[in-house]
Amino acid sequence: MQSPLFTTMAVVGAGAMGRGIAQIAAQAGSQVRLFDAQAGAVDKAVREIGAQWDRLLEKGRMDAAAVEACKGRLLPAADIAELADCQLVVEAVVERLDVKKELFARLESIVGPEAVLATNTSSLSVTAIAAGLQRPRRLAGYHFFNPVPLMKVVEVIAGLRTEPSACEQLATYARQMGHTPVQAQDTPGFIVNHAGRGYGTEALRIASEGVADVATIDRILRDQAGFKLGPFELLDLTALDVSHPVMESIYRQYYDEPRYRPSVITAQRLAGGLLGRKSGEGFYRYVDGKAQVAAEPPVPQVDEMPPVWVSTRAARRQELFQLLKDLGAKIETGQSPSLNALTLVAPLGFDVTTVAVVERLDPARTVGIDMLVDDAATRRRVLATNPATRADMRDAAHALFARDGKPVSVIRDSGGFVTQRVLATIVNIASDICQQRVCTPKDLETAVTLGLGYPMGPLAMGDRWGPANILEVLFNMQTVYGDPRYRPSPWLRRRGAIGLSLLQEES
Numbered sequence: 001m002q003s004p005l006f007t008t009m010a011v012v013g014a015g016a017m018g019r020g021i022a023q024i025a026a027q028a029g030s031q032v033r034l035f036d037a038q039a040g041a042v043d044k045a046v047r048e049i050g051a052q053w054d055r056l057l058e059k060g061r062m063d064a065a066a067v068e069a070c071k072g073r074l075l076p077a078a079d080i081a082e083l084a085d086c087q088l089v090v091e092a093v094v095e096r097l098d099v100k101k102e103l104f105a106r107l108e109s110i111v112g113p114e115a116v117l118a119t120n121t122s123s124l125s126v127t128a129i130a131a132g133l134q135r136p137r138r139l140a141g142y143h144f145f146n147p148v149p150l151m152k153v154v155e156v157i158a159g160l161r162t163e164p165s166a167c168e169q170l171a172t173y174a175r176q177m178g179h180t181p182v183q184a185q186d187t188p189g190f191i192v193n194h195a196g197r198g199y200g201t202e203a204l205r206i207a208s209e210g211v212a213d214v215a216t217i218d219r220i221l222r223d224q225a226g227f228k229l230g231p232f233e234l235l236d237l238t239a240l241d242v243s244h245p246v247m248e249s250i251y252r253q254y255y256d257e258p259r260y261r262p263s264v265i266t267a268q269r270l271a272g273g274l275l276g277r278k279s280g281e282g283f284y285r286y287v288d289g290k291a292q293v294a295a296e297p298p299v300p301q302v303d304e305m306p307p308v309w310v311s312t313r314a315a316r317r318q319e320l321f322q323l324l325k326d327l328g329a330k331i332e333t334g335q336s337p338s339l340n341a342l343t344l345v346a347p348l349g350f351d352v353t354t355v356a357v358v359e360r361l362d363p364a365r366t367v368g369i370d371m372l373v374d375d376a377a378t379r380r381r382v383l384a385t386n387p388a389t390r391a392d393m394r395d396a397a398h399a400l401f402a403r404d405g406k407p408v409s410v411i412r413d414s415g416g417f418v419t420q421r422v423l424a425t426i427v428n429i430a431s432d433i434c435q436q437r438v439c440t441p442k443d444l445e446t447a448v449t450l451g452l453g454y455p456m457g458p459l460a461m462g463d464r465w466g467p468a469n470i471l472e473v474l475f476n477m478q479t480v481y482g483d484p485r486y487r488p489s490p491w492l493r494r495r496g497a498i499g500l501s502l503l504q505e506e507s
Contacts, residue, residue, distance in 0.1 A: 004029045005173045006088040006116075010077065012036070012103065013092035014045035017120055020148025021090055023049050026073045027066075028177040033086060035077040042076040049074060052149075084110050088173070090142055092120040100129050108133050116166050118142035122193060123249045126159035126186045136161040142170055143190060144179075145451055153450035154179045155190045180450060182443040188253035191439050192451035193246055195458060197260045198426035201247065203231035204263035206418055212411040214283045215293050220409055220418045223380035224373055226455035231422075232283035233291070235266070236276035244270045258485035259429055296409075299402045300395035305330070308400070309337035311359060314346035315469075316371040323375050327403045337365070342393050342400075346371040348469055349416045349424070349476025353386040363388035367397040370417035372465055372473070381406055386413045415480030416473055423461055424473040424486075430458035431492035431502065441503055459502040467496035 007030060011022045014036035022045070026032045036042050050071055056062040062070075083089055089107055093099060104117055111117070117139040119129050130136035141157025154174045156167050171181035184190045189197070203217055212220070218230020235243055247262040254260055269275075269282070276282030277289065284291035309332040314320055324331055337343045343366045345355045352368035355361070368384040375381065381401045385394050394410060402408045411418065430448070434441055445457030454461075462470050471488055478486040488496075495502055 002029070002176065004176050005169060006030055006086075008033070008086050009088040009090065010035060010083040010086040011090050011092060012080070012083075012107070013120075014038075014041040015092065016146055017144060017148060018090075018092035019045045019049055020146065021092060021120065021144055022074060023052060023070075024149055024177040024179070025090075026070045028173075029073070031073050031075065033075050033077040033083055035080055035083060037080075042078075046074060046076055080106060081110060083107070084112075086111055086115060088116045088118065088169075090118045090120060095121060095123060097124050097128060100124065101132060104129065104133060104139060108135060114138070116140070116169055118170060120144055123189065123246060123253075125188075125253075126157050126162070130159050130161060137163040138166055140166045140170055141184070141186065141190065142174075143192075145192070151451065152179050153192070153447055154181050155184050155192065155447065156181050157184045157186055157190055159186045180446060182439060182447040184439045184443070184447075185437065187436060187438050189246075189250045191433065191444060191447040193250065194433055194438065195426070195430050195444065195448050196452050197247070197250060198429045198458075199227075199422060199452075199454075200231045200235055200243065201260065201263065202422045202425040203418075204265050206414065206421060207232075208263060208265055209414055210412060211414045212409070212418065216409050216411065217418055219296070219407070220380060220382055220411075221422060223407065224370070224378045224382060224419045225423060228453050228455070236282035236284055236286075236291070239276045239278050240266050240270045240282065241275050258483065259425075259432070259487075261485065296407065299408070300399050302392075302396050302399040305400060306340050306342045306393070306396055307332050307338065309334070309341040309343050311343070311345040311355070311361070313355075313359065314344065314371065315348050316346065316374065319374060320344070320346060320369070320371060324400075327400055329400055337361070341365065342367065342396050344369055344397070347476070348372060349420060349473035349480070351386070351415045351480055352384050352389075352413045354480065356386060364390045365393050367393060368413075368417070369397075369401070370419055372417070372420045372423070372469060379406065381408045382417055382419065383408060383410045384413055384417060385410065415477045420473045421477065423465060424470050424477070426454075426458045427462040427467075427470050427502070428474055428486075428489050428492060431462070431489035431495075434459075435489050435491035441505060445503070462492070462502040467492065467502055468499070471496040 009030045010033040011018045012035050022032045022034050034042050053067045057067050126141040130139040140162045143155040145151035156170045158167050174181040214232040218232050221227045221230050244266040251260040251262055274282050280286050307330040332341050343361050345368050347355045356363040356366040363386050370382040383397050398408050398410055448454055449457050474486050474488045
């Protein structure tokens with residue numbers, strides 16, 4: 001085993017995060033001193049970490065000698081003064097600025113002048129935590145994710161007065177612990193919690209507008225966009241007593257920036273105790289830990305399928321024509337639809353109603369289809385009606401696009417489809433992170449992929465579905481809603497305008 005950069009380190013706080021950090025530090029070869037002001041917390045943590053190593057031994061992931069060595073390196077500290085010779089102290093206590101400032105003031109008076117102090121804060125300013133210290137240059141953010149041994153990314157955050165060498169040391173040590181470090185500036189939410197605003201908050205807006213129920217939104221984003229969990233499944237997993245305060249914190253720290261606006265839905269559910277899996281009920285009800293989800297509506301039975309006419313302005317029009325041919329549709333190719341035709345539109349960002357009015361189509365026979373993502377890359381098709389769409393036309397469209405067995409979701413009219421809105425919001429917020437120079441595009445992609453489990457990084461999403469298309473969605477949604485939350489980031493606007501990859505670094 002390579003000798004660790006910090007041969008002696010300490011963790012203050014024996015909760016879930018502190019236990020995880022202590023575990024991987026000991027596995028990296030460091031002598032770890034674990035301290036907690038709460039009586040009995042350290043002894044309990046040492047037992048739980050030891051039990052975790054025993055489980056790894058049973059699974060063949062560690063051998064007996066390695067387990068015994070790790071247990072020998074994990075030492076309980078009865079008093080904070082026992083941390084005096086530690087080269088690194090990582091704080092993992094409650095998310096309160098006053099508590100953290102007081103703790104670091106004490107630590108600074110105990111450890112040596114070159115010791116590195118690190119805060120595992122997820123939402124507080126590193127600069128604010130270091131304010132008042134005699135040596136703020138030695139304090140940095142070191143944000144791990146729960147569960148620490150499995151979540152392989154750590155954010156290394158420089159406060160305004162943090163010296164670069166402290167961050168370099170922490171990054172090197174993270175690699176020695178088997179984690180991937182990403183460098184971030186001291187901004188609200190850092191990288192992962194900042195970039196993660198787009199997924200849940202936009203899905204909550206969609207639900208609040210009555211566009212679709214939560215199960216349908218989850219299905220669409222899993223099957224059409226490739227996310228492992230739908231946004232409401234994810235909110236239930238993380239629990240609203242964790243996720244809603246983060247939403248509010250980032251929103252307030254950015255002085256009520258509309259892009260990060262929280263939802264009254266989560267505030268109300270938090271107040272009512274509907275936290276998610278751990279409370280047995282959240283956006284879903286759980287029985288024996290399994291979400292109870294209603295079955296999808298069946299595909300309608302249609303005796304006679306009408307002919308289909310496709311708008312001349314439809315996105316991916318030729319692909320849509322080919323899809324209709326493959327499904328056996330009777331396609332009209334005239335300048336306008338016949339009086340009996342199902343009229344298909346495929347807008348980017350605009351609602352079906354607006355398209356029908358602008359293109360002078362009969363809204364009663366007009367149905368929208370989401371073609372942002374090419375059909376071959378999805379496991380689900382999404383249609384949208386407008387308030388005047390006839391039931392027979394809605395059912396005909398549903399039955400037609402389900403002919404090959406691919407699931408179909410039918411949603412209500414809105415500015416942009418579910419996937420368009422969520423992907424555009426994710427890419428836009430990520431672009432704004434790059435605009436602010438919070439981190440490099442490479443570190444952004446790494447942090448989000450490892451920290452949030454997205455199918456790809458947000459900038460890769462933008463490149464995959466087209467920066468110009470994402471821009472069109474945002475511009476059109478801004479027109480529909482008149483809401484600044486859809487204002488495109490200058491960073492995205494410049495790249496989309498000149499066809500530059502979002503992943504390309506500026507010279």
